Amino acid sequence: MNRIIIGITGASGSVYAKRLIEELSGAGHDVHVICSKTGDEVFSYETGISPEDFIRTLGGSPKAPVIHQNDNLFAPPASGSFKADAMVIVPASMATLGGIAAGSLQSLLGRSADVCLKERRKLIIVPRETPFSRIHLRNMLELTETGAVILPAMPGFYNHPKTVDDIVNFTVARILDQLGIENTLTKRWEGR
Numbered sequence: 001m002n003r004i005i006i007g008i009t010g011a012s013g014s015v016y017a018k019r020l021i022e023e024l025s026g027a028g029h030d031v032h033v034i035c036s037k038t039g040d041e042v043f044s045y046e047t048g049i050s051p052e053d054f055i056r057t058l059g060g061s062p063k064a065p066v067i068h069q070n071d072n073l074f075a076p077p078a079s080g081s082f083k084a085d086a087m088v089i090v091p092a093s094m095a096t097l098g099g100i101a102a103g104s105l106q107s108l109l110g111r112s113a114d115v116c117l118k119e120r121r122k123l124i125i126v127p128r129e130t131p132f133s134r135i136h137l138r139n140m141l142e143l144t145e146t147g148a149v150i151l152p153a154m155p156g157f158y159n160h161p162k163t164v165d166d167i168v169n170f171t172v173a174r175i176l177d178q179l180g181i182e183n184t185l186t187k188r189w190e191g192r
């Protein structure tokens with residue numbers, strides 16, 4: 001089983017985080033969740049449930065996720081000695097993305113991402129913004145050159161999605177692929 005840190009920020013698209021956590025936790029992975037303040041608020045606004053209450057509903061999963069407070073720099077993910085396999089920031093705001101690119105974030109979420117980069121661990125960033133400014137694009141270039149994977153929430157339509165769930169699953173499946181976790185959320189392309 002993998003130990004995955006999930007960072008949730010105040011970009012739109014909390015449903016991606018919700019779906020990903022359900023998948024990982026349901027499959028028995030060790031999931032550690034960190035929400036920024038706005039991430040917490042946008043998650044509640046968009047999904048109708050707070051991240052804390054949502055995590056509580058997963059109590060019956062093979063492995064219940066752990067939630068860490070973003071201002072608690074004493075939490076395990078703040079240290080490189082806490083051996084996480086990967087971190088996913090989903091959805092990632094331009095503010096957090098820029099802070100990580102500058103190495104300047106003071107929060108647990110920012111520190112955990114910085115730890116992933118310095119330890120050469122997988123950091124998957126799922127930005128949600130449109131259009132992008134030059135600053136956004138430059139920050140993404142900086143991060144990809146430092147080793148992060150920039151995986152925009154950018155659904156494909158070749159699978160003929162019928163529901164919002166289908167569209168959400170497309171991006172979550174790509175994240176799971178990056179994590180090396182087998183999944184059947186979408187049908188894989190096998191040609192026409």
Ligand SMILES: Cc1cc2nc3c(=O)[nH]c(=O)nc-3n(C[C@H](O)[C@H](O)[C@H](O)COP(=O)(O)O)c2cc1C
Pocket residue numbers: 008009010011012013036037038039042045092093094095096097128129
């Ligand atoms: C409803 C709502 C939707 C937002 N959507 C986005 C978004 O898609 N992308 C983005 O970069 N910022 C978005 N923002 C702005 C961020 O929340 C804001 O920049 C905030 O400072 C991000 O802080 P954080 O990165 O610490 O979560 C949104 C804000 C709100 C209230």
